[in-house]
Amino acid sequence: MTKVIFLDAAGTLFDVRGSVGEVYRQLANSFGVTVNSQELNAAFSQSFASASPMAFPGIELAKIPQLEFEWWQAVAAKAFQIAGVFHQFSDFPQFFAELYAHFATAEPWFVYPDVFPALNKWQKQGIELAVVSNFDSRIYAVLKALKLAEYFTSVTISTEVGAAKPDSQIFTAALQKHNCLAENVLHIGDSFKADYCGAKAAGLKAIWLNREPEKVVESGKLPLTETKIEQCSSLDYLAF
Template structure:
């Protein structure tokens, strides 16, 4: 390809939730008559996030439910950990349905201030794509924030059947973008999934850690001669 590739993680790199996850979980629980501490939910979510293995399927096999069941399992365990007991199924199912739909809405997310101006610059001479451990809800979120035009492809773990740092994710990006690892950058905020996952495959990688390492710093790095 004529233009070098830069792929971007989504949540934590391009976008972030508009309010803390623990607060959102607590608000939705309250609508169903369940009072649970926001801080306990935050702590449980952070602890369990890395404990539940990401879905993995044979190549070419997509999730029937767009990985909704994985998120349902995570949410159930978060509430159980925070409360010390499981929420009855007849209460939890509508509670989770509301949460799942909420996080599909663009209004549930905000775009970091540095994202669009840096993408405007990079898009002039780079091919850009999203490489995210997310599901198809991300398409609606990016569309709602007028971001889809920046990217040639939005590559989702729910469609690839593997999550970063699995090589299949990075290989899919190279194949779709007709790129090679040596000429490609991956940008993300997770050291294991994004940075190490890319570097072990021969990509260049940039770790986002705002404010110390913003996308403005990425732009400087890419423009270095």
């Protein structure tokens, strides 16, 4: 019996309106920087993929927000460097401070349409809900701004735990907040490696929320590491 459902955040509950590149481009334009949003989005993806996991083991909680800020500043700076427009900034730190604050609001995000119906259904069934994410501490403000915070009993993020999914440590930390065995917990997330494989390795049940199965198949990136992969394309299809 599923007693607790862990959910990933970005890409599962909510996502960026349009693209990261477009949001970055719009604000950069107000600082006099001209860049193509598609090129910038590709540059961001490259920068983000090459970054170290956003986790700071052994660091006291009070210092984590600044480290998160610096981590994201490095990712953003590299994205603009890859796009070849970093030199256009007269004050990149000021630009990034505004960009970072922007992503702590509801404005750049949208909630997937299947999320609220699913959360309400699970709440009525008496299932505890929790967020387990490789997000930073802005997650608390974002969940509140998107009217999602009230649904979750706990929030566990990589920067506070000191380990990022798929590391089992973050799942263990989340489990400790709930009086429940791992086998009675289901984790749902959009990353095959971080969410599905990570949760299964930690002893949890897992479902890969593959919101764009056509793109995965077309790109030839369908994971074949297991003979059977529990997946769905929408939370609408899940019933407990």
